[in-house]
Amino acid sequence: MTLTRTTCPYCGVGCGVLAGADGTIQGDPKHPANFGRLCSKGSALGETIDLSGRLLSPKVDGQTTDWDTALDRVARAFSDAIAEHGPDSVAFYVSGQILTEDYYVANKLMKGYIGSANIDTNSRLCMASSVAGHKRAFGTDTVPGTYEDLEEADLIVLVGSNLAWCHPVLHQRIAAAKAARPEMRVINVDPRRTATTDLADVHLRILPDGDAALFNGLLAHLDSTGAVDRAYVDAHVNGFDAALAQAQAEDPTASGLSAEDLAAFYAEWTGTQKVVTVYSQGVNQSSCGTDKVNAILNCHLATGRIGTPGCGPFSVTGQPNAMGGREVGGLANMLANHLDLENADHRACVQTAWDSPTMADHAGLKAVDLFQACADGRIKALWVMSTNPAVSLPDSDGVAAAIAKVPFVAVTDIMENTDTGDLAHVLLPAAGWGEKDGTVTNSERRISRQRAFLPVPGDARPDWKIICDVAARMGWADAFDFETPEAVFAEYVALSKAAEPFARDLDLSVFEGVDYAGLEPTQWPANDRRFFADGAFYHADGKAKMLPVVAPQPRNQGLRLNTGRNRDQWHTMTRTGKAPRLGAHLAEPYLEVHPDDAARAEVTVGDLVRVSSGRGDAILRVLVTDRVAPGQPFAPMHWTRQLTSRSTVNSLVTSTVDPISGQPALKGAGVVIERFTAAWYGFAASVVPLAPRQAYAAVARTRTGWQVELAGTEAPSDWEAEARAATGISDGEVSMVQDPATGGVRVALSRDGVIVALFFAAPTPVEVARSHAIALVGTETPPLQALAGRVPSDRPDPGATVCACFEVGRNTLLAAVAEGATTVEALGAKTCAGTNCGSCKPELAALIAAARVPMAAE
Template sequence: MSMTCTTCPYCGVGCGVLASADGTIKGDPDHPSNFGRLCSKGSALGETITLEGRLLAPMVNKQRASWEEATALVAEKFSAAIKEHGPDSVAFYVSGQLLTEDYYVANKLMKGFIGSANIDTNSRLCMASSVAGHKRAFGTDTVPGTYEDFEEADLVVLVGSNLAWCHPILFQRLVAAKQARPDMRVVNIDPRVTATSDLADLHLAINADSDTALFNHLLAEIASRGAVDDDYVAKNVNGFADALAAAQDSDVSSTGLSAAEIEDFTKLWINTERVVTIYSQGVNQSAVGTDKVNAILNCHLATGRIGRAGMGPFSVTGQPNAMGGREVGGLANMLANHLDLENPDHRDTVQTAWNAPVIADHAGLKAVDLFQACADGKIKALWVMSTNPAVSMPDAANVAQAIENVPFTVVSDILKDTDTGALADVLLPAAGWGEKSGTVTNSERRISRQRAFLPLPGETRPDWQIICDVAQKMGFGEAFEFTSPAEVFAEYAALSEATAKFGKDFDISGLAGLDEADYDALKPTQWPIRANGSTTERFFADGGFFHADSKAKMLPVKPPKHAENGETFRLNTGRIRDQWHTMTRTARAPRLNQHLAEPFAEINPTDALRLGIKDATLLRISGEHGSAVVRAMITSKVQAGTIFVPMHWTAQFAASGRVNHAVAPVTDPVSGQPALKGADVTVAPFEAAFYAFAASDQPIESARPYVAKSKTTTGWKAEISGQRAPKDWEKEARETLDLDGGEAVMLEDAQNGIARVAIFEEGRLRGVYFAARTPVAVARGYVCDLIGSEASAQVLAGVPGADQPDPGATVCSCMNVGINTLKAAISDGARTVEALGECTGAGTNCGSCKPELQALLKDIPSMKVAAE
């Protein structure tokens, strides 16, 4: 079987993938990011490449159009807006899921030919504060280290990072390193107890946004205990005294940690030279995210623990090409090749290389401000590429209204139906993963190739080509006459030759001579790759920072002051193990919908009791700008007064579960990154008259206020709830399942509010509907598996017979292993995670479920378990 070497399109780890057109997916054993391992999402990529729901032809005003008609209209509308209202009247909102070549031509068109910097990216939502912190400290946006540092460190500190679920392959590399060197220590700093906490020797459940206070305390203790590297600081760092004074003025008690916890962390960090501090969205997605980043960097700069093996700060990114976007200047306040938009020499060099008529000379609108400008009528033409801001942005409902307010909106996407696409005047069908070629850059600065292994379906085109088509029709033909992604990359590398004279960190001039064959054969390569052949694996061990004096800057940062919340909760949004962003790809894979199939809220038992919220009932989360209804998951993993809700669900899968409707558009003043983890909300029970579970061989539709649906291997399933019970349950079932014909078999207990309906046609089960006044207790996996089979009315029991064991809720998505299967294995003598893997297969692929396996073992009080 012929397999193509490509790169995973999910998180910023950048795993190598071997893929074939028949959907076979394997990890690439030769790729230095993952060495053949894939997470549950990566393993299921073959299930996502179907054409179901794809946008396969251009659409103008909801009607099919030709490419000529659609691109001519886009060019006409953008050109007219620029002519009448100026270049800042138009905007692009792009994505970390674009390839670098796509990003490059979009940035070139907007900044160098339209002459505006109104191009921002959904990467603003995940790593802008890291960029800003890096630039303030280092002089440029540099990630100093490599993934190998995780394995070579003696102490790894995770801050605001559920690495086990959000970057599973890096987590498994860390697990393996700790197993090989048991003396390695791991600290997890996170208000929540997560799957990552299971690996930690010390979990610090700090109060939200108190990271700065903790690292300021650490800096003060570094100084008082004589751990400052005086020689390194004197030679390579400015601002030490001011940063230390601010740190000494901070109050560490705001963290909510005990004195013993604080001392344990401080001693461990100070007394361990080889320390890596990994940070992610819990740091970045904050109104004080940039200060948090600099508080962390200050500690590494003060000790000189940076740029050497096994030590340094490390930002892990959330998107497959967030780094590539940063490199080409995809953010509204950046210029290509890590150059500065405000620097006239930098601008002149880029403009000359592009032979551009103009060049943007001031920062454009960052994401939140961009959509506010749409609402205010300042943006006359908007182009959204490969992202879904009507769901992912804070204050999402108002963002949708803002997009609708724009006179002319274009959306390039792979799917026909998205929340954002529904607002577009023009829909352009983009090529998806597996259909297009280009490069991406992962979190350790490694450039990898994505390669096509599928034909372009319908009339789809790669994003770079779509952008070039429009640019040519706007009159910029010669500058956008690319015929392949290799040609785009060649120009990009040539630009690096021109900008190398500025001595910045980003330099790929050594790749400027690549021809089509060399580009196609390009192996995963870490930049810089200089023209003379030299490279740099790690930065800053001996200084060499990118401020004018070649020194780093330590920043004086102060922790925020938090007012008492009173009756409000602190809303923390985030991700779950098996879903990705707004589910446009992962929701297509049935196995990824089995682990956590609907939106939920983790709420502390004390809060649930006080509010009268019972487990598995529904609750409403309300903010100043909107609300969401989700399933209650009562757990002590979250602190009292806080609530955690995943951000993945959309109108297509759970309209009421779009939690970003409740998030206010508050941003970090330095980076412009939204505080998606810091909204104040109220929580109340959702007064449901009934709960229902439905499964069918076709899509399920319901107008009830709570509907959460997902694909299964046999069709679809849905969780449904309403505030008024129907009078006719058979009618309700048929309308929900969209089944007019067939024979209905029904059980009803009107007194207790229970109804169960099964619909058969030609001897086969088409759909089932279970309803009750309390959350429905049925074996969902068992019921879904019966759809389409010659089942009997016994399905209405909702549980399998004694001869058909129920595997229970899925724990391991890769191997489709349920909790009941695992409990049976434990009863039969499995006492370790490894033993569970041997007898059930659970945890033997990506390992993302291993923390849950370990927790399950620990929850069996009758057994003494040797945890792996």
């Protein structure tokens, strides 16, 4: 099997992958982002390339059709809306999962031909505050450093960044560097104790949005201890005095940290020259995210700790091509090639290069505002590409309702059924990862190729081609006559050449005349190039700007919901949800609750709770843990209406945004928690796909089919009918056992002696060996034996999955600990757990520690 060099489609680390059409997946040892490492999600990519659930033909009004009919409908709808209501009556909402070439033609069509800037992206949800902070400080959206800085630093400060789960390969690189140089220090600044905290020497548990107060205090400390690099500031920075005065006027304990913790942190940061401050969603996803970014940048600018090996601020992006989208102007307030939409000369440059009939001259609607415009009737035609805003945006129920109000909605996706696609008038089938070619840019400005290694299935087409086909039908065929993604990339590089007179940071000259097919992963403007060690910023005077930042006052009343991601899942699980091992670790939506908050709500581990806000509610499974602070519950945002009956977490989140960046405050919803009282609880496994229908239902893929956790508010009068409805099996033989004493019910459904579904229900949460029950589906096990719900004594039960990479269960690990594997390394040697991506190592350590307690007592 020939393996193709490509790039992972998940986070912004941009790992190189060797992929085969048979599902073989390996890390690319030659790719400078990962050097062969992969996380659990990347390792499981081969399990996600099947065609189950794929959208393979265009659909119009729910009916399968041909491309000409679908494209004509899209072009006509957009043309009619523009003619009747003007160009600002239409909008594109695109995605950090599309390739740079896709982004480029979508931006060209909307801004240069339709004449509106109403094109925004789901990357607005992950890094817009970094973009705004960079532009305010540097004059352009420049990431100064490289990944090598993480290995060369003597101190790494991780702020609002759970690298171990969200950017695992960068976490591995830091862990390896720390192992090689134990004197390297890592400080984790986060309201939660996460898997990343396990790597840190110090955990600073700040209050939510306490980052600005923390870094304002650092700036004041730098000045009072003589640590400011006056020569660098005088030569290269404006605004120092105003930024310092504001910092000195504030109380750093508003961060939630003690004076002792602050003093220790400030002393360590001040006394270490090689400092990298890594920040991510915990900083960005806030109503004051841009200010928090600038508070961090202020400290690096004040000390000149930027642009030299092992020094600098580092924004790590969530989306695989968020950076590529930023580069080609995929946001509503940007132009291609880091040019400014508000600058008339920049607009003229792009319009000339595109030979376009018009050019948007004002910022378009940013993501949250765009869907508000859908709700109030301003948007007449909407095109959503490769994203699922009906789940991922704040107030997701309101967003779904807003999309439903738009007179015409087109959705381009690889899947036939998504929460957003189900609202569309036209569905357009896109080629997916492994089926199309193009480029992506990772968090360190490195452009890599995604290459096809699979045939394009059915009638699917790459996104850039679909966009060009619509543009041609709108009358602009000559401007969108690209035959290949290589031709699109060449025009993008040529536009960079045309923009040279403006002396922007985005210099793509290294790609002029490049062999596109054989393109090696390459940073712009050149490999290993850092920015700003000698100034040369992009404001008109060539200097950076430090800004006075007003830190928000802490808010201690009530419960504040923090949202984020799981270790093994990606966004709304369109892709990762297809991989059984990725769902085995945490298979249903959950809420982490501090013991104090759980006691007040009178709930315990395993209970279901209804979480309510002013926007909506969700039913979630309770995990009681001190990983979260009192008053700060946490829930991941991945589950959709396709997979749950009532657990879309972003339905709880308000539409509050940062006023500068437009990025929503996804981590700040005030909520109320109350026990969800169910009449019965259930678990089922089946060979057929399951649809959530009970008051609580959470579906996940398994090796033998599907599983579902259930709860109902009324006890069924007919348990066989309930079991058939829950498992999707309407035929076959039924075997049922009922226990009048406990109220428990167990049902097995079989066809020709083969078990096709198992169903377990009880008045309290069901106790059953779930992995064992799942494994019995599709076997010829006698029904009554299967209904026992217990693992036979001669067959070990691996237990709940801890290591997704090698599917190692908790019971397997506990047995290895009992046999003497009492270190993470020994446990890995015996079971393989933790030896691939390493993200489960904190859980392995905790499991070993918990096992030692009873051992010590004995």
